[in-house]
Amino acid sequence: MGRIQLNRVAKSFGNVHVIPPLDLTIEDGEFTVFVGPSGCGKSTLLRLIAGLEDVSGGEVLIDGADATTIPPAKRGLAMVFQSYALYPHMSVRKNIAFPLKMAGLDKAEQERRVAQAAEVLNLTSYLDRRPGQLSGGQRQRVAIGRAIVREPQAFLFDEPLSNLDAALRVGMRLEISELHKRLKTTMIYVTHDQVEAMTMADKIVVLQAGRIEQVGSPLELYRRPCNTFVAGFIGSPKMNLISGPEAAKFGAATIGIRPEHLEISEAAGLWEGTVGVSEHLGSDTFFHLHCPAFEAPITVRAPGERAFAYGARVYLSPRTEHLHRFDAAGGRIE
Structure with a gap:
C-alpha cells in the first residue's frame, strides 16, 4: 500500500516560507505529477515526503501512519534523482543489488530481485556491463532498477529525464508509464515540463510559489483551468x-x-x-x-x-x- 497524505505541511528556511501550509492526498497506486515553473517548490515538496528535508509544520502520513519524524531509509519509499549516481567500478548487476546488499538480504534473494527488475526494464543482457558502457537512457533504467528491487510503497522521481536528449526523453517517458502500469505502485514525479505531466499523470498538482493552484486529471486541467496561471501553464x-x-x-x-x-x-x-x-x-x-x-x-x-x-x-x-x-x-x- 502506498497512500500518502500531507496535512498542513509547511517548509521554511529561516524567515523564507518556501511551502505555505498545504493539504494533499495521493492515493495508493496513483501516478501523481508535481509540475510548475522553476523555484515553485515541487522538488522541496518531494523531499519533504521522502524525509530528506524536515517539515517546519504539519504531518506526513504513509498508509495512515505518521512518518513525519521517521528517517528516509525507514519510510518504505524509493527515490530516483536527476543524477544517475551509479558506481562506475561496479557492474549493472552490482549497482542494482547494492541497496539489497546494504540491507543485509541473502544472496539468493538479491539475485532474484535483480533478475526480476532487469527483466522488467529490459536490462538482462546488460547486467555484466559497467555504467560507462551504457547510454544515458540505459543508465537511468539502472537507477530505476535500483529503486525497484527495494520493493517500495512508492517511487519518487525528481526530474529523472532532465539529463537526456529529446528522443531519449520521449522513450523513457513511455517506459516509466509502462512500468507504472506493470507495478501498480504509487509514483510521484516532479517535472517542469507540462508535456511530461499531461502524458504521464493520473493526477497533476500544479504549483506556484509553494502553493497548490489546482489538482486534477490532465484533461480536467486542460478543459477547466481554475485560473489564468494554470490556463497559461497547461497545454502546448x-x-x-x-x-x-x-x-x-x-x-x-x-x-x-x-x-x-x-x-x-x-x-x-x-x-x-x-x-x-x-x-x-x-x-x-x-x-x-x-x-x-x-x-x-x-x-x-x-x-x-x-x-x-x-x-x-x-x-x-x-x-x-x-x-x-x-x-x-x-x-x-x-
Missing part, C-alpha cells in the same frame, strides 16, 4: 490569454482560447491579424499572429498542410464553446 502551445476591450465583450477581465480552438481564414472573422513566424511540424502548423486588438502575439494551431505567407492578412474566429472567462483576480468565471 499555451493558451492565448486576452485582456482589455476584447475580453470585456465576453463579460470578463480576461478571456482564454487555446490555439487549436481558433479558426484562421483569409476571408472574414472576429479579429484581424498579420502572420508572423510559422512553425511547420508536419502534422500541425503553428501560426504566430500580430493583431491590432491585442497587446501580445496570438498563436493558432492549424493542420500541417495550411500555409500563409509571412505578413499575410488573416482573420481569426474563436470557437466560443471553448472560450474560458476569468475575472480581474485571474479566477475562473463559470
Whole structure:
C-alpha cells in the first residue's frame, strides 16, 4: 500500500516560507505529477515526503501512519534523482543489488530481485556491463532498477529525464508509464515540463510559489483551468490569454482560447491579424499572429498542410464553446 497524505505541511528556511501550509492526498497506486515553473517548490515538496528535508509544520502520513519524524531509509519509499549516481567500478548487476546488499538480504534473494527488475526494464543482457558502457537512457533504467528491487510503497522521481536528449526523453517517458502500469505502485514525479505531466499523470498538482493552484486529471486541467496561471501553464502551445476591450465583450477581465480552438481564414472573422513566424511540424502548423486588438502575439494551431505567407492578412474566429472567462483576480468565471 502506498497512500500518502500531507496535512498542513509547511517548509521554511529561516524567515523564507518556501511551502505555505498545504493539504494533499495521493492515493495508493496513483501516478501523481508535481509540475510548475522553476523555484515553485515541487522538488522541496518531494523531499519533504521522502524525509530528506524536515517539515517546519504539519504531518506526513504513509498508509495512515505518521512518518513525519521517521528517517528516509525507514519510510518504505524509493527515490530516483536527476543524477544517475551509479558506481562506475561496479557492474549493472552490482549497482542494482547494492541497496539489497546494504540491507543485509541473502544472496539468493538479491539475485532474484535483480533478475526480476532487469527483466522488467529490459536490462538482462546488460547486467555484466559497467555504467560507462551504457547510454544515458540505459543508465537511468539502472537507477530505476535500483529503486525497484527495494520493493517500495512508492517511487519518487525528481526530474529523472532532465539529463537526456529529446528522443531519449520521449522513450523513457513511455517506459516509466509502462512500468507504472506493470507495478501498480504509487509514483510521484516532479517535472517542469507540462508535456511530461499531461502524458504521464493520473493526477497533476500544479504549483506556484509553494502553493497548490489546482489538482486534477490532465484533461480536467486542460478543459477547466481554475485560473489564468494554470490556463497559461497547461497545454502546448499555451493558451492565448486576452485582456482589455476584447475580453470585456465576453463579460470578463480576461478571456482564454487555446490555439487549436481558433479558426484562421483569409476571408472574414472576429479579429484581424498579420502572420508572423510559422512553425511547420508536419502534422500541425503553428501560426504566430500580430493583431491590432491585442497587446501580445496570438498563436493558432492549424493542420500541417495550411500555409500563409509571412505578413499575410488573416482573420481569426474563436470557437466560443471553448472560450474560458476569468475575472480581474485571474479566477475562473463559470
